Amino acid sequence: MQAHPMPDFGSFCLLLGLILTVYTFAAGSLALWGASAAGLRIAHRPAALWNRLGETARRAGIASFIAVACAAFALVWAAFTNDFSVEYIRAHSDIALNPAYKFATLWSGQEGSLLLWAGLLSGYGLVLRVRHRVDVRLTAFASTILAAIQIFFLLLLCVGAPPFSIHPGAVPADGAGLNPLLQYPEMVMHPPLLYLGYVGFSVPFAFALGALMMRYPGEKWIHITRRWTMVAWLFLTVGIFMGAHWAYSVLGWGGYWGWDPVENASLMPWLTGTAFLHSVMMQEKRGMMKNWNVWLIFSTFMLTILGTLLTRSGLVSSVHAFAQSNIGAWFYTFIMIVLAVCLFTFFLQRDHLKSENKLESLVSRESSFLFNNLILLAACFTVLWGTLFPVLSEYVQGSKVTMGAPFYNRVNIPIGLFLLFLTGIGPLLAWRSTSLRSIRRNFVLPSIAMAAMAIALMIGGVRPWNDGDDMHATFFSLMAFSLAAGVITAITEEFLRGARVVRTQTGKNLLASAVLLTRRNTRRYGGYIIHFGIVVMFIGIAGGAFNQSREMEMSYGDQLSIGPYRLVCQSITQDSKPEYDTDYALLDVYRGNKYVTQLAPELREYFAGTDHQQQLTMVALHSTAQSDLYVIFEGKNPDTGRPIIKARLNPLIAWIWIGVLIVVAGTFVALVPNLVRTAARQRQEDLVGAGAPVLGAAGVLAKAPHA
Amino acid sequence: MRKAVANPVFWAKTLQCALLSLVVVAMLGAGESRFDHLGHELMCSCGCGQILLECNHVSCPDSPVMIRELHAQLASGASDKAILNWFVAKYGPTILAAPIRGGFDDAAWIVPFTVFVLATAGTFAIVWMWKRRYRTMVAAPALAGAAAQLTPEESALRERIRRETEY
Numbered sequence: 093m094q095a096h097p098m099p100d101f102g103s104f105c106l107l108l109g110l111i112l113t114v115y116t117f118a119a120g121s122l123a124l125w126g127a128s129a130a131g132l133r134i135a136h137r138p139a140a141l142w143n144r145l146g147e148t149a150r151r152a153g154i155a156s157f158i159a160v161a162c163a164a165f166a167l168v169w170a171a172f173t174n175d176f177s178v179e180y181i182r183a184h185s186d187i188a189l190n191p192a193y194k195f196a197t198l199w200s201g202q203e204g205s206l207l208l209w210a211g212l213l214s215g216y217g218l219v220l221r222v223r224h225r226v227d228v229r230l231t232a233f234a235s236t237i238l239a240a241i242q243i244f245f246l247l248l249l250c251v252g253a254p255p256f257s258i259h260p261g262a263v264p265a266d267g268a269g270l271n272p273l274l275q276y277p278e279m280v281m282h283p284p285l286l287y288l289g290y291v292g293f294s295v296p297f298a299f300a301l302g303a304l305m306m307r308y309p310g311e312k313w314i315h316i317t318r319r320w321t322m323v324a325w326l327f328l329t330v331g332i333f334m335g336a337h338w339a340y341s342v343l344g345w346g347g348y349w350g351w352d353p354v355e356n357a358s359l360m361p362w363l364t365g366t367a368f369l370h371s372v373m374m375q376e377k378r379g380m381m382k383n384w385n386v387w388l389i390f391s392t393f394m395l396t397i398l399g400t401l402l403t404r405s406g407l408v409s410s411v412h413a414f415a416q417s418n419i420g421a422w423f424y425t426f427i428m429i430v431l432a433v434c435l436f437t438f439f440l441q442r443d444h445l446k447s448e449n450k451l452e453s454l455v456s457r458e459s460s461f462l463f464n465n466l467i468l469l470a471a472c473f474t475v476l477w478g479t480l481f482p483v484l485s486e487y488v489q490g491s492k493v494t495m496g497a498p499f500y501n502r503v504n505i506p507i508g509l510f511l512l513f514l515t516g517i518g519p520l521l522a523w524r525s526t527s528l529r530s531i532r533r534n535f536v537l538p539s540i541a542m543a544a545m546a547i548a549l550m551i552g553g554v555r556p557w558n559d560g561d562d563m564h565a566t567f568f569s570l571m572a573f574s575l576a577a578g579v580i581t582a583i584t585e586e587f588l589r590g591a592r593v594v595r596t597q598t599g600k601n602l603l604a605s606a607v608l609l610t611r612r613n614t615r616r617y618g619g620y621i622i623h624f625g626i627v628v629m630f631i632g633i634a635g636g637a638f639n640q641s642r643e644m645e646m647s648y649g650d651q652l653s654i655g656p657y658r659l660v661c662q663s664i665t666q667d668s669k670p671e672y673d674t675d676y677a678l679l680d681v682y683r684g685n686k687y688v689t690q691l692a693p694e695l696r697e698y699f700a701g702t703d704h705q706q707q708l709t710m711v712a713l714h715s716t717a718q719s720d721l722y723v724i725f726e727g728k729n730p731d732t733g734r735p736i737i738k739a740r741l742n743p744l745i746a747w748i749w750i751g752v753l754i755v756v757a758g759t760f761v762a763l764v765p766n767l768v769r770t771a772a773r774q775r776q777e778d779l780v781g782a783g784a785p786v787l788g789a790a791g792v793l794a795k796a797p798h799a
Numbered sequence: 800m801r802k803a804v805a806n807p808v809f810w811a812k813t814l815q816c817a818l819l820s821l822v823v824v825a826m827l828g829a830g831e832s833r834f835d836h837l838g839h840e841l842m843c844s845c846g847c848g849q850i851l852l853e854c855n856h857v858s859c860p861d862s863p864v865m866i867r868e869l870h871a872q873l874a875s876g877a878s879d880k881a882i883l884n885w886f887v888a889k890y891g892p893t894i895l896a897a898p899i900r901g902g903f904d905d906a907a908w909i910v911p912f913t914v915f916v917l918a919t920a921g922t923f924a925i926v927w928m929w930k931r932r933y934r935t936m937v938a939a940p941a942l943a944g945a946a947a948q949l950t951p952e953e954s955a956l957r958e959r960i961r962r963e964t965e966y
Contacts, residue, residue: 312956345849352848459926466922474911481898481907488903494842495907496850496896503911 099178099256102166106207106256109159109214110246112152113239120149120236127229128306146232153221153235156242157214164211167204167255171197176267179259180204186269188670192280193270199283200270202404202419203255208284209400210245212291216320217242220295226316233302234295241294244426252419272672272698272708278338286331286358290396292324293361296368297393300386304437307444311376314385318372319763321389325365326759332358333752344709344724346641346740348748351500356479357399363472364392367465374461377523382445383438384465390434395472397427402479453525460518467511474503505568509575512630515623516579519586537585542578549573565637572634579627583620590617611767618762625754628747635719635744643726645734646677655741657721658682659691664735672696672708677725677735681714689714693725693737717750719743833873837882841865842896850896 123146127139167180171194176182184200185193199205217238224231249255273279296317303313335355340348349355368388374380401423453459478495485493520534549570556567591606600608610617642654646661653659662678676694680687691712698706707727714721722740729736838852845861847854851869854862865886872882886894898904 310956315956345853347853350848454926454930462922462926466918470911470915470918473914477911477914478907485898485903485907491892493898493904493907494893494896495898496842496848498839498850499897499907502897503908507915 096173096175098166098169098173098175099258102163102170103250103254103256105159105163105166106246106249106254109156109163109210110243110250112156112159113214113242113246116149116153116156117236117239117243118149119145119152120232120239123149124229124232124236124306149239150221150224150232150235153217153239156239157218160207160211160214160246163249163255164198164207167207168195168198170256171195174267176265177259177263178255179257180255182259182264182267184267184270186267189267189270190275192277193275196274196280196283197270199287200274203249203253203257205283205287206245206249206253207255208287209291210242210249212284212287213238213242213245213294216291216295220298227312229306230299230302230308230313230316233306234298237298237301238294241298244422248419248422252422269671272696272706273342276338276342278334278341282331282334282338284331285327285334289324289326289328289331290358290361290399292320292327293365293389293392293396295320295324296389300389301434301437304386304441304444307441311379314372314376321365321369321372322759322763325362325369326756328358328362328365329755329759330752332362333749337749340745341711341713344711346639346722346724346742347636348745351478351495351497353479354399354403356475357395357402360472360475361392361395361399363468363475364388364395367468367472368392370461370468371465374458378458380458383442386438386445388465390438394427394430394434397423397430401427455521455531456525457518457521457523460514460521464511464514464518467507467514471504471507471511474507475500478503502564508630509568509571512572512575512579512627515626516575516582519620519623520582534582534585538578538582541581542574545577546570546574569634569637572630576627576631576634580624583624583627586620587617610761611764614764614766615762618758618760618764621758621761622755623758625751625756625758627751628754629751632744632746632748632751635742635747638743640741641738643736643738645729645732646679646737647734652737652739654721654739655719656683657688657739657741659723659737659739661737662690672698675725675728675735676710677737679712679723679737681721691721691723693723695725695727695735715746717744717746720745833879834869837869837873837879838866840883840896840899841869841886842894844890844894 123142126142127146167178169175170178170181171185172191174181174185174187176185180201180203181197184204185197189197197204199208217235220231220238221235224235299313299317299320302308332355335358336348339350340346368385371381371388372385375382375385401420404419404423478499481495482492485491516538517535520531520538522530554566554570554573556563556570587606587609588602590609591602594600594605594609594612595602598605598608610621640654642652644650644652646652646664648661648663650661651658652661658681660680660682662680664675664677667674667676674694674696676692679691679693681689681691691714693712694710696708696710698708709724709726712723714723720740720742722742724738724740726736726738728734835852839850841851843849843851843854843859843862844865845854845859847859851862851865868886868889869882872885877885883895883899887900892898892900898907
């Protein structure tokens, strides 16, 4: 028996959303066909009538957002009111669950996360349809394509995985609760951010497909979708790294990336999306690589769906087993339909995608973008190959194999270093062709920095040939640090060169000039900041070669030394909480003889809920820019009863998270419109900088109109 | 030097050398301690998805047993391959952290590098072809007017994009 009518309301909203979306698609398609037929004078009705029909489709699309949002609200309401008559709420919540996690129930399981996907898609659709005046016809195409995608998800929610299905029999007094592993603040944020990224790529996909279908002239569609793509990319980046940080802080194995198929599924669209963000500049600037760009965004979208397929279908073995189900067939069918539509449209309209220009020189920005794309796609292929190889192996050999970290690290680390190398040299090359003088001027300092860093590190003790056990890791770290030094020098040089010119023009100090320079060309300098963030992340990743770990049974007064730290056990304590029993150690941390902090690694045994009874370690972490001291309560020795404490020293790992913050900042900068200078300001600056070299046409004071 | 930098062959050879040195370095590693090396080639069998020597699964019933077995196998003087085969025979092929049994397993390693090498060669070929076409276009100015066919509105947009993507 139901506690209240909210589940019925939710189901009704989903059905209403589906009907409205079907109308958006059908009426939108008809209106687009009619309008083009009227333009060609082959339709009997006037164009205005088709336009009115198109407008009703747009409004139905907006209304579908309200319906899906109400359905999502109904599910959250059911979680907050402990309505265990809803099977989904029974399986993923309980009375004692913290309210923040009750809200997160929406995406804690299969049906809810699909509802979140549909909700986000309708949210993106809402923004797109409200901003339709940017380009009414192109937006109508994109809106219709988004509606087609939305139909799939709503149909799935109404038929394949209904979130409001009722628990059979009597209503349980309490739910099974949320998996304790997921009861962590980052877990509240990680899935929606990841989904915002996945779903966000639907918009540039819809624009690209629409532009191809209508043979949209020029590159304006790319200009319109640039921000959409960047926002989706940003969300995906933050989502991926939030997941990595969660894995690092919660799972207690000391790492942040396990190359699990579900992790790989999020990385693949990120790689192709990154390739698209780069290669699209070639189309904007030179009218080149049109075929390539269209397929990049098609692939990115299909990879987001493939990721969901891998997550949901159980096609490959994953530690994310909580997400497996039997809705894989839906996604197989959907991917096949999407691929068929993309192929059909492409072959029908491919003459529209001819390049306007050709490459003039091998040593140019264009070729650096080509190689950048090559590397990113090679990395994507490797990840896809590694993810699907167990399935292939089972088909060919009759037995599955494991594709663990050793495979991905051996194959992807050289590719990653090549990418880091290109991150440095790409921006130093000019469009069309780079002169020898320019190469000499731009590459001398970064090369010196690279060599100096390599020598300094070797003098400091980073010598791969001496590290028998970890020769590979040390060598790759040495390469990564040296390349990072070169790239950072190149980026700094670029900023300083531009800032000096602005300083001469405006009389401002160097820092203010650098800020002004960035505001004048946010896309370019935002891009540099993003590159800088990526380099910082590489530094953090390279630090992994020098990880240390130690393990020992400890009791009061025992000491464990690792790196510069000394851990002294003060007590081992037991406690009982409503949801779990806990054992924890209190460890004083000293650096030399100086007290630093106290850490309390913990081992919890959850008993709340029937489905999630399990032991869980709570990592104790002391993080600095230099290294993380990572302490785990591993359990008790059954023979002695003494707790086993494992300490890890992970150098430079904080720089990964700092790098992500820099990437986020850089993306925000790149999203801000450029500033342009007024005529009066230009005159004033020209007076100040009379005789100084001229930077360019862009300037300050007024905001540029932006598509 | 000027000629060399402008010559695609020079860049192709430079890239070849860089790739070759990476491969050579990647192949070096014979000096790793056997326990550490083999412990990182095996997965823990408890289902946690961790490398054997990195498994921190609380009270893991399997990893201590496997580590003892690994020590015993090393003490018996068996070769690396024999030890890995012993584990495969006992736990199945999924116990290996990466496919290293030979035969079809080799495809896992060969295919990514082959695709990468082919894609690199393909990219060089495309660049070379485009460059050649550009020279042909420059030689025949009548064919080089694609950009001139743009409308004023498109030209203005292209100019704005040029400014915004300027490096």
